[in-house]
Amino acid sequence: MSRTKNNILENWKVAFLIGLLLLGMVLPGVTQGEVRGKISGRVVDAKTGEPLFGANVMVKGTLLGTATDPDGQFLIPNLPVGIFDVEASMMGYKKKQKKDVRILLEQETEITLRLEPTALQQPTLVITATKRKQHIEDASTSVDVVSRADIQARSVTNLDEVLQNTAGFSVIDGQIDLRGSTGFNWAAGSRVLLMVDGHPLINGDTGGINWDAIPVEEVERVEIVKGAGSALYGSNAMAGMVNIITRDPTPYPETRVKLSWGFYDKPAYSEWGLWAEDRFFSDKLFNRARLIPRHMLSFEGIDLSHSRQIGKVGILFTLGRKRSSGYEQNGDFSRWNALGKLKVRFSPQKSLTITGNWALDDHGDFLQWLSKDRPLEVPEEELGNRVRYEKANLHTTFQHGVNGRLAYTLKANVYRCHWKNFFYDNEDYAITDRIGTEAQVDVLWGKQIFTFGSEITTHHANSMIYGNRDTWDFAVYGEDELKFSPALTLILGTRYDIHKIVNLSSDQQISPRMGLVYRPWEGTSFRLSAGHGFRAPSIAEIFADITVSGFHVVPNLDLKKAERAWSVETGVRQALNLNLYTGPYTTSFWGNPFRWTTEHLNPHLIADLTLFWSLYNNMIDVGMSPELSMAEVQFMNLGKARNRGLEVKITGSLLDYHLSANVGYTLIDPKNMDTGKMLNYRSRHRIVTGVELRFWRITLGWDYRYASRIEEVVNLLGSGFDERVPMHVMDGRIILDLGSTQISLEGKNLRNYHYTLRQRFLEPIRHFVVTLRRKF
Amino acid sequence: MKRLTPLGIILVFAAMVSCYQGHGLSPPGKTQGIQGRVTFVGTWPDTTKEVWVVVLENYPEGITDENELLLFVLENYVNSCLVPLFVDYHDYQLDIPKPGTYAWVLVAWFPDIENYFLGVKELGAYYKDPEQLDFPTPINVLPGVVLDGIDIVADLANINRETPFF
Numbered sequence: 001m002s003r004t005k006n007n008i009l010e011n012w013k014v015a016f017l018i019g020l021l022l023l024g025m026v027l028p029g030v031t032q033g034e035v036r037g038k039i040s041g042r043v044v045d046a047k048t049g050e051p052l053f054g055a056n057v058m059v060k061g062t063l064l065g066t067a068t069d070p071d072g073q074f075l076i077p078n079l080p081v082g083i084f085d086v087e088a089s090m091m092g093y094k095k096k097q098k099k100d101v102r103i104l105l106e107q108e109t110e111i112t113l114r115l116e117p118t119a120l121q122q123p124t125l126v127i128t129a130t131k132r133k134q135h136i137e138d139a140s141t142s143v144d145v146v147s148r149a150d151i152q153a154r155s156v157t158n159l160d161e162v163l164q165n166t167a168g169f170s171v172i173d174g175q176i177d178l179r180g181s182t183g184f185n186w187a188a189g190s191r192v193l194l195m196v197d198g199h200p201l202i203n204g205d206t207g208g209i210n211w212d213a214i215p216v217e218e219v220e221r222v223e224i225v226k227g228a229g230s231a232l233y234g235s236n237a238m239a240g241m242v243n244i245i246t247r248d249p250t251p252y253p254e255t256r257v258k259l260s261w262g263f264y265d266k267p268a269y270s271e272w273g274l275w276a277e278d279r280f281f282s283d284k285l286f287n288r289a290r291l292i293p294r295h296m297l298s299f300e301g302i303d304l305s306h307s308r309q310i311g312k313v314g315i316l317f318t319l320g321r322k323r324s325s326g327y328e329q330n331g332d333f334s335r336w337n338a339l340g341k342l343k344v345r346f347s348p349q350k351s352l353t354i355t356g357n358w359a360l361d362d363h364g365d366f367l368q369w370l371s372k373d374r375p376l377e378v379p380e381e382e383l384g385n386r387v388r389y390e391k392a393n394l395h396t397t398f399q400h401g402v403n404g405r406l407a408y409t410l411k412a413n414v415y416r417c418h419w420k421n422f423f424y425d426n427e428d429y430a431i432t433d434r435i436g437t438e439a440q441v442d443v444l445w446g447k448q449i450f451t452f453g454s455e456i457t458t459h460h461a462n463s464m465i466y467g468n469r470d471t472w473d474f475a476v477y478g479e480d481e482l483k484f485s486p487a488l489t490l491i492l493g494t495r496y497d498i499h500k501i502v503n504l505s506s507d508q509q510i511s512p513r514m515g516l517v518y519r520p521w522e523g524t525s526f527r528l529s530a531g532h533g534f535r536a537p538s539i540a541e542i543f544a545d546i547t548v549s550g551f552h553v554v555p556n557l558d559l560k561k562a563e564r565a566w567s568v569e570t571g572v573r574q575a576l577n578l579n580l581y582t583g584p585y586t587t588s589f590w591g592n593p594f595r596w597t598t599e600h601l602n603p604h605l606i607a608d609l610t611l612f613w614s615l616y617n618n619m620i621d622v623g624m625s626p627e628l629s630m631a632e633v634q635f636m637n638l639g640k641a642r643n644r645g646l647e648v649k650i651t652g653s654l655l656d657y658h659l660s661a662n663v664g665y666t667l668i669d670p671k672n673m674d675t676g677k678m679l680n681y682r683s684r685h686r687i688v689t690g691v692e693l694r695f696w697r698i699t700l701g702w703d704y705r706y707a708s709r710i711e712e713v714v715n716l717l718g719s720g721f722d723e724r725v726p727m728h729v730m731d732g733r734i735i736l737d738l739g740s741t742q743i744s745l746e747g748k749n750l751r752n753y754h755y756t757l758r759q760r761f762l763e764p765i766r767h768f769v770v771t772l773r774r775k776f
Numbered sequence: 777m778k779r780l781t782p783l784g785i786i787l788v789f790a791a792m793v794s795c796y797q798g799h800g801l802s803p804p805g806k807t808q809g810i811q812g813r814v815t816f817v818g819t820w821p822d823t824t825k826e827v828w829v830v831v832l833e834n835y836p837e838g839i840t841d842e843n844e845l846l847l848f849v850l851e852n853y854v855n856s857c858l859v860p861l862f863v864d865y866h867d868y869q870l871d872i873p874k875p876g877t878y879a880w881v882l883v884a885w886f887p888d889i890e891n892y893f894l895g896v897k898e899l900g901a902y903y904k905d906p907e908q909l910d911f912p913t914p915i916n917v918l919p920g921v922v923l924d925g926i927d928i929v930a931d932l933a934n935i936n937r938e939t940p941f942f
Contacts, residue, residue, distance in 0.1 A: 269803050271803060715853060718855045720851070720853075721833075721854055721874045722874075723801060723873075725800045725801055726800075728800070752799055753798075753799055755800045756801065
């Protein structure tokens with residue numbers, strides 16, 4: 001580490017502090033000297049007149065917006081005097097705009113917005129693509145949103161089980177792969193930035209993701225942004241971002257309970273289940289006539305949450321407990337998790353949110369199965385291998401919409417992970433911290449919105465396998481959104497990052513981005529974006545010196561370069577809402593036990609087509625060097641790689657909400673430019689589809705996921721020659737909704753299809769789960 | 777259209793996908809593999825650490841760069857077994873995960889040094905005709921068949937002789 005580099009870093013620290021000071025000096029100046037008024041009103045259902053709680057209200061041409069209270073009412077103060085359009089939107093309703101609303105000096109203008117229901121249950125506002133609220137069709141990159149309804153309809157242990165029903169999204173052993181960007185990199189590093197409420201949730205050591213640290217029951221929605229995002233988010237966001245938005249405390253006291261219990265069926269081949277004797281459900285039920293015997297291969301969970309408002313302070317607290325025997329040897333786990341969220345609303349435009357989350361996971365562990373004829377068993381010496389993993393996360397956000405032209409956000413977060421192995425061949429441990437701060441300012445200037453900010457992040461790891469290691473990241477970013485006309489928007493932005501590995505090296509990155517959105521008419525949106533992304537190597541990838549199940553991961557102190565990528569994407573999105581009058585229309589069901597008549601087919605359709613292309617440089621992957629032996633691997637910068645492909649998504653519904661369906665197809669062509677081979681752990685074709693039918697109080701749902709055979713894998717000790725098959729997974733569910741009580745029965749992997757995503761690790765076999773939800 | 781039954785559509789669609797039979801991966805049939813005798817010629821060096829019988833899918837013809845060669849070995853590795861040290865001969869048996877043709881069955885010797893992988897030497901390989909030593913003889917492994925007679929002569933006397941690769 002040269003003296004010059006040290007000076008550069010010190011200079012950047014100083015520059016950041018000066019920037020914050022300047023910001024503090026400038027803000028009052030910008031906010032002064034304006035004449036102001038306010039706007040208030042209600043948002044109601046156009047059909048029933050019922051007030052709508054949680055509707056988003058935005059004043060167009062300003063940075064101000066708010067959400068309605070339980071009475072459907074809202075208030076937006078500090079508006080400049082003038083004439084504005086006011087827009088209200090909410091999931092399940094068509095957005096509504098009230099034009100030419102006059103804001104008068106020191107007066108309150110009242111309006112009422114009536115929203116028409118729509119069948120599409122998709123959130124319309126997203127925040128992740130630009131770090132500001134925007135309509136999904138205004139985003140210049142592909143954005144998918146998984147709603148709370150999608151998540152609550154399925155009983156899952158980890159959130160990734162739901163997200164895998166999204167086009168182009170797959171997970172191998174916890175690692176996110178967006179459109180073939182990652183494949184599987186042995187749980188080290190992530191080319192997709194995972195965030196909770198806009199705060200990164202990336203481990204301090206491996207740079208990986210712990211899904212069990214995310215409180216599934218408290219998720220409001222998940223925004224998935226595909227394409228290079230480093231221009232705003234820096235390292236890790238080279239292939240996209242996944243932002244998990246947790247729900248806000250409710251304005252009224254509310255207590256929720258969720259109980260779930262499930263069991264594993266026998267594998268399709270009885271010889272694979274011999275290890276478990278008669279622990280499978282069917283053995284117990286039919287051979288021993290005991291319905292819920294002890295020691296069955298089963299899983300259960302309980303989640304409790306309470307939320308209320310005390311004055312200006314909203315409080316949400318949850319506690320969860322989950323336990324599973326697993327469907328294979330060493331597949332068991334025992335988990336606790338707790339979350340507390342506190343939101344203080346000083347005014348409609350000023351709030352402070354503090355969220356704390358803790359999770360403890362004690363689970364069995366193994367690397368590869370015993371053998372192909374005993375794939376649910378592990379090598380004898382690994383029996384009893386365990387990992388104890390504790391995570392704690394605290395993040396806080398202060399948001400202030402100063403006036404219609406200026407808003408700023410201050411963020412800080414701490415994420416601590418502590419894991420310890422209890423393996424037959426080692427008892428390694430690591431304590432890691434990730435600490436980050438960010439200041440962001442949004443300024444409206446004529447037809448332009450400037451977003452700029454600064455970030456400081458540090459990672460620290462103290463471990464037997466890495467030693468004591470520290471990294472520092474400093475960044476400044478800026479983005480300009482220019483509206484040439486209501487139909488045409490141009491986005492230009494860039495970010496400058498310095499990544500320092502203490503006592504080893506430092507690296508700098510400039511990540512520009514360009515986006516163009518053209519909306520020639522209502523419902524149609526063309527988009528084009530191009531950007532640069534990067535990912536700095538994690539502490540584990542450089543320093544890890546560990547032996548796992550006979551494989552030795554060797555440190556690589558020469559791994560100093562970040563991996564980089566240029567990405568281009570173009571796409572078109574088309575929404576169709578048709579009100580087709582059919583006359584009296586009768587729909588009957590199986591045996592006609594239920595029957596309803598409607599006069600409208602009301603088809604609604606959203607179709608989206610995307611073409612994408614990425615070129616990677618210095619890609620970090622597992623590899624060999626002359627110093628290594630057959631059972632030794634290390635992470636290293638490989639050569640160039642290219643990925644290109646297309647994605648088609650269609651979402652539609654019929655019969656006033658009652659029947660909805662979606663299908664997504666992703667084709668990728670990822671190639672190692674040096675070897676000419678396909679990149680490891682990628683499926684060329686991927687299809688996700690789902691159908692949901694609602695009648696009376698019952699919902700029937702069906703999901704299906706297909707991925708073509710993974711063509712290339714790392715050949716560790718001959719495992720590359722093992723048979724691999726395509727993935728065919730079918731899930732089904734039936735939900736009975738009795739208002740405050742909901743009961744569901746789900747079957748997962750109903751065809752009991754056996755497959756691997758990484759070699760010698762069988763994915764979950766068929767299992768069933770019963771869930772009871774009750775709201776008080 | 778008016779008598780359209782949405783549930784019927786769903787069931788037909790689900791049935792179309794579900795009618796795909798099979799459960800993906802299945803238990804292996806009768807295992808295929810190779811077996812034979814490794815006969816050691818000469819005196820065992822005291823510096824011997826390990827000796828392996830190794831099967832590789834292809835032969836690294838034309839590769840001279842050390843890095844490329846190691847990468848080649850990693851990518852073409854099929855299976856291996858350890859051979860007891862200081863014996864005159866050893867009868868081995870090796871499973872081959874997938875039927876097919878495999879180009880190089882060799883005996884590899886590792887010295888007892890730090891970074892011992894760098895000191896690897898080829899003691900011998902499978903040659904059907906001992907007079908034709910230009911290229912090792914490829915073996916053709918058929919499903920469920922254990923191919924017998926894959927005998928190898930391991931030359932300990934000339935451990936430092938020139939070999940194409942190690």
